[in-house]
Amino acid sequence: MIGALAGLAARFWFAFPIIGLGIALLITRGTLADVKDELHKLQQETAQVLLVIREVADNPRLKWVDAGKQVRAVGDARDQWKRTSDAQTAAVEAMEAETARMRKVAEARQREIASLVRQRDRLATELASNRATNRLQAQEELRHVEEALDSVFAAGL
Structure with a gap:
């Protein structure tokens, strides 16, 4: 049996490279088809x-050539x-x-004004009641209170 195979191999030695080349072409064709499909998807x-x-x-x-620059420009604009x-x-929070x-200062001033x-x-x-009070002292105190009110209003309220 081995001798018969050896005889066939010696007789058809030229067919082996052709068969190998055919197999290689089939594999290459399949690989090229896969590459073509992947290239199309890409x-x-x-x-x-x-x-x-x-x-x-x-x-x-x-254009595709300028796409990278454009993406960077869009990113820079977004960052800006x-x-x-x-x-x-931050400015709005500072204003708040x-x-x-x-508002707290105004409330304190309003309480001060109400007290005065x-x-x-x-x-x-x-x-006005003309009671037996020290009129001079009351007038002096009234003048001080009115001066304090005037200064509070002059300060902005």
Whole structure:
């Protein structure tokens, strides 16, 4: 049996390289088909990416060569917007804090004014009632209260 195979091999020695070449061509053809399919998928994905970049950049004539620069420009614009937004947020928060502080100051001033007005009204009532009080002292105290009220109003309330 081995001798018969050896005889066949010696007789058809030229067929072995052709069979090997045929097998190699079949494998290559299958591999090329796979590569072609993958290349087609990659082209579709690239086209989709370029369309999205064009839309985001509002540049319908953008070429693939310039897509990287455009993406960086969009990223830089986003970063600039973020910095501006953060700065504005910080400014608004500072204004809110200042508003709260000023509200507390205004409330304290209003309490002070209310106290001074009550004191003034009390002194004016005492003077008007003509009771046996020290009129000079009451008038002097009333003048001080009115000066304090004038200074509070002059300060901005």
